[in-house]
Amino acid sequence: MSPQFTIERIYSELRQQIVNRSIPPGSKLSENLLSRKWNVSRTPIREVLRRLESEGLVTSHRYKGVLVNLITLEDVEQLYPIRIYLEGLAGKLATPIISGDPEKLKVLEKFCREMEVLSKKKDIEGYIAKNNEFHYYIWHSCGNGWLIKILENLNSQVNRFIVKALHVPHRIDRSVCEHWDICEKLRMGDGKKVERAVQSNHRRAFEDLKRELTNRS
Amino acid sequence: MSPQFTIERIYSELRQQIVNRSIPPGSKLSENLLSRKWNVSRTPIREVLRRLESEGLVTSHRYKGVLVNLITLEDVEQLYPIRIYLEGLAGKLATPIISGDPEKLKVLEKFCREMEVLSKKKDIEGYIAKNNEFHYYIWHSCGNGWLIKILENLNSQVNRFIVKALHVPHRIDRSVCEHWDICEKLRMGDGKKVERAVQSNHRRAFEDLKRELTNRS
DNA sequence: GAAGTTCAGATTGTATACACTTCGGATAAT
């Protein structure tokens, strides 16, 4: 049988299920259930759970089990400033790399055009996915592996909170402009301006999200 | 016997030994040796190692064992910009909390006076420890648990690189001034100025470190 | 009937046993 490639798969699938809320916050993860589900013993399951715990996705209580961490608005309010700062930094670091490579610029502009189409079709879910791809692409061009890892963790946590339907239509129109703006600044090769553009994009997205949440409650 | 309080102790002691280089980078960690050393079975040892791996302190190679990660100047060059940004942010967030609490200001000023004494005594090791305490204290007053966790990880990684004797005497004198400056800005309650002061403190420390390293090679 | 107690089932924590892979030296062939 496939010997121990499985454990890596268990980890990434379980992780993704937690991040995309198919395993909702607050769920209990039973070692026995998981081991039966994946046809492995409890030992590798426990190692997967420890890894998830160390990433802050679950919490293990002695003799009581493992719970998927809750994510509240307060958490997101703490996470966003960090994300805004670090994505700004990533944008600044990525600027010389992207502006010096026409291929990369084309990829980003293609994302923008696709976002435009999705926004006109009111395909909110698709838009959010494309939006994520756009930002992912910038991170991964920043050349700083430590930064990439931190941003991926932050993004996972934030995504766990975002309720997809929440995104407001008029937010999307503005968002498209902001992404074109980031592209333009990247093309100019001005890292400081890219940093500010990325930061204000996230800042506005967060403010709109908060406004929407408080209006609805 | 103490049932499973031990595993937490094993984790923190092993972690500290890696961070303070008493287990140097590149060392191999054998599960059998560790389990004999702590009088436990391999199972809890493996869970500790997975946790350390997830933090980026060790790397596990299939069927070959676990190695303590190397930390190079290139790593530190990637880590420092992140740290500079985030400690600046932490300083800004901590400003209203600290400036509104005379007790906290007194603690920080006490650290500064102690640093002054240690610097005059040329007690470099003691100075570095106190310097760390100073920054730790500011982080932990920022009120953002996620930020604190990230900063602690970054600090562990950087500390693993810093060779204590490397710190140059004249750097210490300037460092004392910079810390008094941070205190002053905190007392004023101006978050933006605190942010800049913290950032420039770290930026200069890193530049001096790099200069020293390149001169010696 | 309400509050406290007890005990069995279930779940987690740890130890041990077994399976698979790696690595290095001994042996054999050229």
Place this chain on the structure above:
DNA sequence: ATTATCCGAAGTGTATACAATCTGAACTTC
């Protein structure tokens, strides 16, 4: 002497067995 092959010891990966703890329902007691 050099290369190739093979085997076994050592170490990791996984499964199973046992110990400690928690939970909840039945039972007692008032």
